[in-house]
Amino acid sequence: MKDNVKVGLLGLGTVGTGVVKMIQDHQEQLAHRVGCSVDVTKVLVKNVDKKRDVELPKEALTLDPYEVINDPNVDVIVEVMGGIDETKKLLLAALHQKKHVVTANKDLVALYGSELLKAASENGCDFYYEASVAGGIPIIRGLADGLASDKIKTMMGIVNGTTNFILTKMNKEGMSYDVALKEAQDLGFAEADPTSDVEGLDAARKMAILARLAFSMDIELEDVEVSGISKVSDSDLKHGQTLGYTMKLIGYADQQNGGAEVSVQPTFLSNNHPLAAVNDEYNAVYVYGEAVGETMFYGPGAGGLPTATSIVSDLVAVITNMRLGVNGKSISAPQFEKQLKTSEEKFAKYFIRLHVRDEVGAFSELTKLFSSNGISFEKILQLPLDEEGVAEIVIVTHKASAENYTQMQNQIKDLAVVRSIESFYRVEGEGA
Numbered sequence: 001m002k003d004n005v006k007v008g009l010l011g012l013g014t015v016g017t018g019v020v021k022m023i024q025d026h027q028e029q030l031a032h033r034v035g036c037s038v039d040v041t042k043v044l045v046k047n048v049d050k051k052r053d054v055e056l057p058k059e060a061l062t063l064d065p066y067e068v069i070n071d072p073n074v075d076v077i078v079e080v081m082g083g084i085d086e087t088k089k090l091l092l093a094a095l096h097q098k099k100h101v102v103t104a105n106k107d108l109v110a111l112y113g114s115e116l117l118k119a120a121s122e123n124g125c126d127f128y129y130e131a132s133v134a135g136g137i138p139i140i141r142g143l144a145d146g147l148a149s150d151k152i153k154t155m156m157g158i159v160n161g162t163t164n165f166i167l168t169k170m171n172k173e174g175m176s177y178d179v180a181l182k183e184a185q186d187l188g189f190a191e192a193d194p195t196s197d198v199e200g201l202d203a204a205r206k207m208a209i210l211a212r213l214a215f216s217m218d219i220e221l222e223d224v225e226v227s228g229i230s231k232v233s234d235s236d237l238k239h240g241q242t243l244g245y246t247m248k249l250i251g252y253a254d255q256q257n258g259g260a261e262v263s264v265q266p267t268f269l270s271n272n273h274p275l276a277a278v279n280d281e282y283n284a285v286y287v288y289g290e291a292v293g294e295t296m297f298y299g300p301g302a303g304g305l306p307t308a309t310s311i312v313s314d315l316v317a318v319i320t321n322m323r324l325g326v327n328g329k330s331i332s333a334p335q336f337e338k339q340l341k342t343s344e345e346k347f348a349k350y351f352i353r354l355h356v357r358d359e360v361g362a363f364s365e366l367t368k369l370f371s372s373n374g375i376s377f378e379k380i381l382q383l384p385l386d387e388e389g390v391a392e393i394v395i396v397t398h399k400a401s402a403e404n405y406t407q408m409q410n411q412i413k414d415l416a417v418v419r420s421i422e423s424f425y426r427v428e429g430e431g432a
């Protein structure tokens with residue numbers, strides 16, 4: 001075994017800088033854990049003259065990715081540059097040169113994780129990606145190791161820090177959506193283009209990665225139903241509060257009788273659910289296992305040092321595997337054929353906010369429509385509006401199948417008493 005492991009770093013931004021800091025500051029602890037010293041020797045950047053927050057010899061920086069990947073002395077590639085197609089090419093090239101890979105890149109892992117893991121296994125290499133989901137929370141390790149003996153039935157995750165920050169600020173401080181988004185960007189939580197945060201794509205990528213692992217099925221990004229928070233209004237939040245709910249962007253993954261469903265959507269959570277208390281940029285993943293019951297993993301989902309913690313822990317795993325001669329041996333293909341639930345097999349409660357004509361019989365028309373679709377009401381609010389002759393109605397249903405719910409959604413807009421449909425949301429975290 002070598003007495004020094006050399007790391008090639010692709011990217012030296014928020015996360016890359018955290019990785020260098022941790023490796024430099026935790027040298028003694030790392031050496032104790034892995035039995036050798038660890039050094040970052042080559043670093044890919046876009047601009048070698050940029051001022052950096054860490055000290056590295058100038059000759060370590062390069063603009064040429066192949067100078068890092070082809071360096072015969074580099075043992076492990078840590079990818080923290082982002083990007084999809086070009087980055088995939090680089091990582092495949094690294095694996096073919098028998099270099100282990102650690103990445104934080106959820107965009108890449110969600111789309112090409114299976115292919116990269118296969119290439120790693122074929123080359124006797126490790127491919128670790130703990131930082132790609134929920135930054136500093138050891139959720140990948142929690143599922144792959146800690147809960148490896150159990151059958152995971154349900155996961156609900158707050159896996160995007162930016163949207164959780166925005167919803168918390170809107171809910172608790174009455175801040176506007178735009179101001180809260182700007183603050184999340186200034187604090188460095190948001191992606192370069194925050195559309196992927198607010199429209200749910202970032203969370204969908206993370207849920208695809210988690211569901212694939214938890215259900216041992218080749219769940220793909222396109223299997224995840226996605227909607228974001230950009231249309232959530234103050235009125236929705238206010239009515240939710242009245243009914244005892246907190247709005248969160250929830251990634252939902254469930255498996256029953258071998259069929260899986262995965263979605264990301266703004267969801268009203270009962271205030272009694274532990275996820276309702278996860279605020280600001282924090283992330284949490286609630287995992288229900290058949291044997292273990294309820295568990296929850298909580299922590300910082302973004303930021304330089306929290307994310308670097310996961311990366312350097314992956315590095316420790318790679319070097320430990322090097323010592324044991326077992327790199328790539330723990331990678332296995334999914335156990336089950338992919339099977340997705342049909343819309344008759346998906347069940348949820350729903351929150352519906354409508355503006356209706358305030359006239360005799362309006363309510364009975366609504367009741368008729370819901371009951372003809374097999375959906376019953378659990379909670380109802382009726383409130384006067386400033387506009388004369390119009391009332392606002394908020395309905396929370398009992399659990400209904402997605403099939404019945406979609407049918408009702410398609411029909412409700414045609415009811416003569418309905419003036420407008422203001423919003424529809426899923427409701428989670430309370431009984432049937």
Ligand SMILES: NC(=O)C1=CN([C@@H]2O[C@H](COP(=O)(O)OP(=O)(O)OC[C@H]3O[C@@H](n4cnc5c(N)ncnc54)[C@H](OP(=O)(O)O)[C@@H]3O)[C@@H](O)[C@H]2O)C=CC1
Nearest residue numbers: 011012013014015045046047080081082104105302303307
């Ligand atoms: N920030 C966070 O909290 C989290 C980020 N991630 C993921 O980690 C990865 C990195 O994120 P983050 O550190 O925030 O990103 P940054 O934008 O802060 O850093 C990116 C780094 O990569 C370098 N880089 C990017 N593209 C190229 C290129 N084509 N050629 C050479 N160098 C390049 C940049 O160089 P230069 O410095 O010269 O501009 C920069 O150092 C992303 O995949 C992200 O999704 C995952 C979890 C949390």
Ligand SMILES: N[C@@H](CC=O)C(=O)O
Nearest residue numbers: 160161162189191302
């Ligand atoms: N933009 C992401 C960063 C980490 O993955 C987020 O807000 O969670």
Ligand code: NA
Nearest residue numbers: 130133134137
């Ligand atoms: Na993680």
